[in-house]
Amino acid sequence: MNKTKTLKFDTNWSYSPAPESIDYIELKDRYGLFIDGNFTSSKGGNYFDTINPANEEKLSEVSEANEKDVDKAVQAARQAYEKVWSKMKPSERGKYIFRIARIIQEQAREFAVIESLDGGKPIRESRDIDIPLAAAHFFYYAGWADKLDYAFPGRSTKSLGVAGQIIPWNFPLLMAAWKIAPALAAGNTVVLKPAETTPLTALKLAEVIREADVPPGVVNIITGGGETGKMLVKHPDVNKVAFTGSTEVGKFIMKTLAGSGKRYTLELGGKAANIIFEDAAINQAVEGIVDAIFFNQGHVCCAGSRLYVQESVAKEVISKLKDRMNTLVIGDPLDKNTDIGAINSRMQLEKICKYVDIGKKEGGSIYQPSCTLPEKGFWYVPTLFADVSQSHRIVQEEIFGPVLAIQTFRTVDEVISKANNTPYGLSGGVWTDKGSKLFKVTKEIRAGVIWANTFNKFDPGSPFGGYKESGIGREGGVEGLHSYVELV
Numbered sequence: 001m002n003k004t005k006t007l008k009f010d011t012n013w014s015y016s017p018a019p020e021s022i023d024y025i026e027l028k029d030r031y032g033l034f035i036d037g038n039f040t041s042s043k044g045g046n047y048f049d050t051i052n053p054a055n056e057e058k059l060s061e062v063s064e065a066n067e068k069d070v071d072k073a074v075q076a077a078r079q080a081y082e083k084v085w086s087k088m089k090p091s092e093r094g095k096y097i098f099r100i101a102r103i104i105q106e107q108a109r110e111f112a113v114i115e116s117l118d119g120g121k122p123i124r125e126s127r128d129i130d131i132p133l134a135a136a137h138f139f140y141y142a143g144w145a146d147k148l149d150y151a152f153p154g155r156s157t158k159s160l161g162v163a164g165q166i167i168p169w170n171f172p173l174l175m176a177a178w179k180i181a182p183a184l185a186a187g188n189t190v191v192l193k194p195a196e197t198t199p200l201t202a203l204k205l206a207e208v209i210r211e212a213d214v215p216p217g218v219v220n221i222i223t224g225g226g227e228t229g230k231m232l233v234k235h236p237d238v239n240k241v242a243f244t245g246s247t248e249v250g251k252f253i254m255k256t257l258a259g260s261g262k263r264y265t266l267e268l269g270g271k272a273a274n275i276i277f278e279d280a281a282i283n284q285a286v287e288g289i290v291d292a293i294f295f296n297q298g299h300v301c302c303a304g305s306r307l308y309v310q311e312s313v314a315k316e317v318i319s320k321l322k323d324r325m326n327t328l329v330i331g332d333p334l335d336k337n338t339d340i341g342a343i344n345s346r347m348q349l350e351k352i353c354k355y356v357d358i359g360k361k362e363g364g365s366i367y368q369p370s371c372t373l374p375e376k377g378f379w380y381v382p383t384l385f386a387d388v389s390q391s392h393r394i395v396q397e398e399i400f401g402p403v404l405a406i407q408t409f410r411t412v413d414e415v416i417s418k419a420n421n422t423p424y425g426l427s428g429g430v431w432t433d434k435g436s437k438l439f440k441v442t443k444e445i446r447a448g449v450i451w452a453n454t455f456n457k458f459d460p461g462s463p464f465g466g467y468k469e470s471g472i473g474r475e476g477g478v479e480g481l482h483s484y485v486e487l488v
């Protein structure tokens, strides 16, 4: 396998390189589809490359599932559902899910490195956030498998059947865990399709599932692009569709499923407001802003991409934010010092560039710290726009990159109305010393999750999901189980 080169950046801060070793990572040159407990080649025989976005080198090639493959995977899931998984004692199902969780923990380092290689995110994020949280989701839902009657007191539950699950590229293994763990705990079987730019940790998860001796067909993992996703959504033998991705595709799925009787949950885009009041702990808030939008290259659906600062502290906050932006380390995703890794794909980089041009044309004042980016790979510097208004496209539309739009406000009511004024409603953040303000603002903002004096904190026990164009249904917690059962 090709090794990543250590990248050099001109930042004001220089640390000695501390790259995570990739010597012990074993990637196959080519991956088949994981169907009925085995890796098989696709019927059409097509493969596509998955590359390292930090240097554009090919990591491996993966199968592109066609209609026949999708059908084969769904039929395998159906057989496993009818004959094995739905008939198994719930405590036995729980044992398999616990096993998956433990093996992920054992192989956490390999998972983290592959996640950073394939997706471009800093190893610090994949190592400390993505992989531990993915294992935590399997642990959490394993515990529910034999306690479903307690999850919904007074009701009993019935599993739905086969779940078709489609996930994006920003948290590949974590999104797979969000989808697979509750579905299995509730007694369903699954066909999961990872994003085309980040299939490798899902395929490694397939190996873990085999190692855990999960009965064949209970989990099937098929790779491919949007066309494969479409086939899965449309397959007549899928009982539930769970989708995480863009609002555009979410709307398409909703239209496709209308009248089909299939259940669905949609976790879609966001444009979170991060609100800083004058009585907030400013230094802490500045760190929260950076965490909310710049870490993980802004590739976070709940990223705090709109900043609202109370006028009296705006100058101080923006000045401290610019100082902090100058200390961020952009570079090799595998380096433990890296704050901001590579943009996931050329397509995503082009989208970010397009929006930054739009922001400039709309009259925003742009600030970017100076640094030299390498010619190879996909990179973008953390960027902020001041002097923008609510109607600007960079305030209204999801960019999904490290681009922050800043506005000021004077009153609580004004900021609530501005925060609610986008088509999205996924998340938000509020920074203040006053409990009364926290309660008022968090109650009145229409978003699925709002963090108080922190940002981007997750727990498997806590539900996540959107209002408005950010989606339908919840994942995580007991609500996440509810999405995979019928209450009788």
Ligand code: NAD
Residues within 6 Å of the ligand: 166, 167, 168, 169, 170, 171, 193, 194, 195, 196, 224, 225, 226, 227, 228, 229, 230, 231, 233, 244, 245, 246, 247, 249, 250, 252, 253, 266, 267, 268, 269, 270, 300, 301, 302, 398, 400, 426, 465, 466, 470, 471
């Ligand atoms: P995307 O919608 O382009 O793709 C997501 C997945 O859907 C991929 O696996 C893709 O192959 C598949 N797909 C594409 N077209 C399809 C179709 N017509 N039918 C079925 N499947 C199809 O999104 P993306 O660019 O991969 O991911 C970024 C988006 O995901 C952002 O909008 C982000 O906000 C959102 N997201 C939301 C959450 C959440 O929990 N709400 C979490 C992560 C990402």
